[in-house]
Amino acid sequence: MALILPTAATPVDGQHLLPSACALSAGKAENIDRTQAEALATVQALMAARLTLMTQVAQTKWNTGAPIEDPAREQQLLDDIRLRAAQANLSPDWVVHFFRLQVEAGKEIQYMLFAQWDSEERGKFDHPVDLRADIRPRLDQMTPKLIGALSVAWPAIVSGKVHLKSCSPRALISGAGCVTPLSLVPLMDGSARADQRRTVTPIP
Ligand SMILES: C=C(O[C@@H]1C=C(C(=O)O)C=C[C@H]1O)C(=O)O
Helix, strand or coil: CECCCCCCEEEECCCEEEECCCCCECCHHHCCCHHHHHHHHHHHHHHHHHHHCHHHHHHHHHHHCCCCCCHHHHHHHHHHHHHHHHHCCCCHHHHHHHHHHHHHHHHHHHHHHHHHHHHHCCCCCCCCCCHHHHHHHHHHHHHHHHHHHHHHHHHHHHHCCCCCCECCHHHHHCCCCCECHHHHHHHHCCHHHHHHHHHCCCCC
C-alpha cells in the first residue's frame, strides 16, 4: 500500500495544514504486513467512530449552552495518553500529536454543526444524551484501543504506506465511514518518521 501525498496544502487559521487531496491507494508492489494492514483499518475505524460521536457531543453542548472547547478535559486526556503511550512502548510525543489532531478534528465538526444550527435558528434537541455520563466514557474506551492499534500499525505508519479514506466533516457526520483531512495530518505529515529518527539510537 502506498501513500499518495497531497499535492498542495492550504493554511487554515494560520495553524493547521489541511491536505487538499487525501487520496490514498493500495499498490501490490509495496505490500505491507497483513497484521499491520489490519491494525491500520482498526485505526481508521476508531478515528471515524470517535469523530462520529462529535455530533452527539455537539448536541449536548447546544442544549446546555456549554462551550465547544474544554481545555481542562483535553489536558486530562492528553496526560493520560502520554502515560499509556509510554506503557505501549510508543513515542509519547508522537501519540500526543496524533490525539491532539483527533481532538482538533472533533472540534472542527462541532464548530461546523453549531454554525449550521445557528443559521437554522435551531431549538434544543429532544433526547440529548449526557456528555459526562454517556459520551465521554465511550470516548475514553476508545483511547486504549486506538493506542493498541497504533502500536501494531507503527512500522507501516513510519514507512508512509498507509491506506485510509478521507472525506469532509460534512460527509462524515452524514454517516460515511471515513475520517476528515485534519484528523489524517499526523499520519501524513512525516512526524512519525521524524520521531523514529529522533528516538531510535543508531547501532554503531
Ligand atoms: C469531545 C469534546 O469536545 C472537545 C474535544 C475533546 C476531545 O476530542 O476529546 C475534549 C474536550 C473538548 O475540548 C468534549 O467536550 O468531550
